[in-house]
Amino acid sequence: MSTAALKEVAKNRDLITPQWRQNAKEIQKFGTVIKDLPIGIDKDARQKVCERLNVLLADIASLRDLYKKSHWQVGGPTFYQLHLLFDKHFEQQVELVDLIAERIQILGGVSVAMAADIAELTRLERPPKGREEVPVQISRLLEAHALILKDARDLAEKASDLGDEGTNDLLISDVVRTNEMQVWFLSEHLVEMPLVHAK
Template identity: 35%
Template sequence: MAAKPAAAKPAAGIDIGINEKDRAKIVEGLSHLLADTYTLYLKTHNFHWNVKGPMFNTLHLMFEAQYNELALAVDLVAERIRALGYPAPGTYSEFAKLTSIPEPVGVPKAEEMIAQLVEGQEAVVRTARKMFPVVDAANDEPTADLLTQRMQVHEKTAWMLRSLLEA
């Protein structure tokens, strides 16, 4: 993972049983997770607006449900960063530096949208999974719980999207 943004300074006086060095490492990972989640939200919302073809209604509604869920998720991740005493990244430029999810080029066909969203959902899972060694070492159960819940949602969503691509 890349280094945390230079502007991210911890709040003083936090004593939650996780030392500042471990909190900084956790926040670094959560910042990547936040960027991936927000980028996937934006991509999903974009595809909701621009999907067309014989699966239009199904995909339009499915993408809407997915971006609404992602909108709630970004708040959960950002609030965990704040609870750990750091500012949450919140600009497009910060997210662009932190995300592992590429932006779409143009307006892809419906099947390519689905394939890109599968890749995005799986990327979020990988980002979350990478965090467990530091989270476990710091005994940060709230973050571990958040990561587990996010992984469950993204794995299920990837499966549902992937099912649309099967013959």
């Protein structure tokens, strides 16, 4: 092979080699929003909404993970029902995490994403690493839902006041409705009711 041909082969080999050791500065800092965005909502309003949405996102991501922990660690006579229910609720919270993160990006912000960053932002109490009894698991989940529902309603109203009806719609139609339904399904497991003979 000629020298020119060998150089061409070497050049083409470099073209197909992954350039995986790359590094650069962030293109947008967390906590900022894009200055000029043609969506009809001013920068200050978008900034305020994104800050609040990121905290809510951290709480919902923590609730999502709490559902998976509960799914894995549940036990007792209601194991089968709760194992399936917790996993279903986990999947629904996964969808909410994605919707909220995308809404933050739509507003020109940067959504919180990594577990360590979520742990810093969340207001949910951290559960123990070990297993808990079913009533404690459910109570912990209900407390998380109560916090999220209150915050979602407050933020929906604030977003509407700021002219951000898209966020208002997302919070009411998706976050509030999903979490209310999950509260209903969970809370029924804490009602003391006879199984064989009525009182």
